[in-house]
Amino acid sequence: MKCIVGLGNPGRKFKKTRHNIGFMVIDELVERHDWKLKTDKFHGKSVVEHIHGDKVVLLKPQTYMNLSGQSIRPLMDFYQIDPTDILVIYDDMDLPTGKIRLRQKGGHGGHNGVRSTIEHVGSKEFKRLRIGIGRPDTRMPVIDYVIGTFSKEQQRDATGSIQTAADACEAWLEKPFDQVMNEFNTQ
Template sequence: MKCIVGLGNPGKKYHYTRHNIGFLVIDELLQRHQLTLDKNKFKGDYTVTHLNGEKCLLLKPQTFMNLSGECIKPILEYYHINPEDMIVIYDDLDLPTGKIRLRQTGGHGGHNGVRSTIEQLGTKTFNRIRIGIGRPTTNMPIVNYVLGKFRKEEISDVEDSIQRAADACEEWMKRPFLEVMNEWNK
């Protein structure tokens, strides 16, 4: 079984914020396949389904970003999923808005949701899709920026990145992550 995790914060207040772009990719996959997150356990909302013939768990941790690993670890353990069979999707300040990058391993890069995941799993080896949200162009504090809504002029790029990230997840159901990564990172 594979696992696709979108990182974000629970609650309507955070729905279409930069920090919740991982949740938005899960929403896109759910919509494409007429699914709902029908289970709530281990501090997360999730569903188990088949995507392109591969058994897959789609997950939105409900722990708030900084504690994401507290949800991810018990779900992986319960379903006997190896971290290498997981993709974590999250926002990245260091990529321009709308740009996506796939990676197989690495550090947390200052992202608290990824930091929590690494700490809980005890490994940096899991697949990632980083979605660019850019950096603030003003003196706005980073926390206000990531918890803020997208600007009107960003929406087209954001929607495109959500579509491409969802496409990459679906493609990973059919091919090794390294192949998908090499294609998407061109």
């Protein structure tokens, strides 16, 4: 079984913010396959389905970004999912809006949602899909930028990256992750 986790913050206030782009990818996958997310006992919204012959669980933690691992760990334990079978999707200010990057493993890079995931999963060996949100072009505080919405100019690129990220998630269910990285990291 594989697990795809989109990081974000719950609630209407954060719905279309840059920090919630991980949630947006999960929503795209759910919409493509006409699935339904349900609130679960793992402090999140999840669905377990089959796609391309593989069983997959999609998760949107409802613990707020900085506590994401508190949702991922119990789900992982319940379904007996190995860290190497988890793909975590999150925003990255070091990538321009519209770009995505996949990685096999790594550190948290200053991202508190990934930091919480590493802490609770007990490993850095989970896969990552980083989606670029760019950096503010003013002296705007980082927190205000990430919980702000995409500008009209950024919206087209952000929408494209959500589509591409969902394509990459689906590809991972059919192909080795190295192959998916080679395919999508060159776009």
